[in-house]
């Protein structure tokens with residue numbers, strides 16, 4: 001009886017996990033991808049603004 005309850009509990013947890021993955025596909029991956037560019041970009045030494053690309057900061061400070 002107790003073993004049946006444990007198996008049922010595990011099945012319910014697995015079902016919840018699958019439903020969560022179906023509802024939010026790649027939600028975790030998206031959150032990680034959002035942080036990667038910010039971490040790689042270097043802030044402007046002059047104004048402290050994060051630069052986008054290699055063209056440099058739009059404040060023109062060097």
Ligand SMILES: [Zn+2]
Nearest residue numbers: 044047057059
């Ligand atoms: Zn700047």
